[in-house]
Amino acid sequence: MKKLIELMRIDAGQPTALKSLDSAQLIELQTALITLGYPAGDIDGKYGAKTRNAWAEFLQDTHQTIAQDAIDSVTVAQLQASLDDAGQIQGYDFSSKAGTINAIKQECIRQGIGLKSQIAYVLATADHETNHTFKPVTEAYWLADPDTYLKQHHADYYPYYGRGYVQLTWDYNYEKYGKLVGEDLLHHPELALKPEIALFVLVHGFKTGAFTGRKISDYINAHATDFVKARYCINGQDKANEIAELAKNHLASL
CATH class of the missing domain: 1.10.101 (Muramoyl-pentapeptide Carboxypeptidase; domain 1)
Structure with missing residues (x-):
């Protein structure tokens, strides 16, 4: 900052x-x-x-x-x-999947998400949301022309559709995170795809409950580990069981 x-x-x-x-x-x-x-x-x-x-x-x-x-x-x-x-640590390596996974681990620790079970769930979310690539993606990235599709089908929040390691949507969220990272995301929403910005949004959203009002510590803490309900931090119970299994796999590797 x-x-x-x-x-x-x-x-x-x-x-x-x-x-x-x-x-x-x-x-x-x-x-x-x-x-x-x-x-x-x-x-x-x-x-x-x-x-x-x-x-x-x-x-x-x-x-x-x-x-x-x-x-x-x-x-x-x-x-x-x-x-x-708490200043952003320079030198994260986003050139490979392994480098990005390590960057997510380090950013979690830097922002105060320190339990291995919590880090595992953040990794699982990025794993799922990016289709296992660990690269920032846009909403409907699997389509040949996602921008046109989103303009037609999601005019209510276009062009502030989902971008990043987790889907950042709506103009007010772009404006908020733009202020936090010191970039004009409101006028240049495509900047949310920069790995450094996408990483900050992913971890900060989990820590503070910025996405849904639910923080990762609400479900995963020193007394409980609920990899299924933790999906409420992002998107209700959509794919909750599938992501829970990914979290278990990541936890085993930490």
Whole structure:
């Protein structure tokens, strides 16, 4: 993520009430929190309960002593440090299936999806969604001319049809993830096929529940492993049993 610019303008002398931040500052704060996996809601520059609660959670996780509805230069510096620590690792190798599988493993760990069973399910999803190629694909990729087909049959969300290692759809999701990765996905949705972007979307969506409101930890955690119901994170129960078997296979190889 880019360096925090708007938030750096906060008065260094005393805490500032979160609700007094301007729209640009709130957008920067929301983007940063969501990038780090905190449920700050929409990136809309509006102060609300989700932004306030996500900030409070961040303060608690980073052991800050400031009031939970306030922000200052110290906490902005901590936010920047957290973003720097979580910065995208360069050097992922997407040139082969093995390289992409390893990239998914490493990105899961980087974003805080650390259980082998969780990583196995993320791998299984990418495995299934890309028809076992582990290459970013478009929705209806098996057709000779998927773009024309989707324009005719899915005009409600065209051209924001599914792309990536998992299907990113709808304009608001492209806009949201564009802000998170620093690319204009809204005007150039084809960029969602870039492996680096597709990888971030895949893992971040599982971690935060961005796709359906269900997080991978809802079904796979230290106390339970439900490879069937975990499909609710992506697409109801479509192919749930088939993907569960893929997850078992990937888990055996981890």
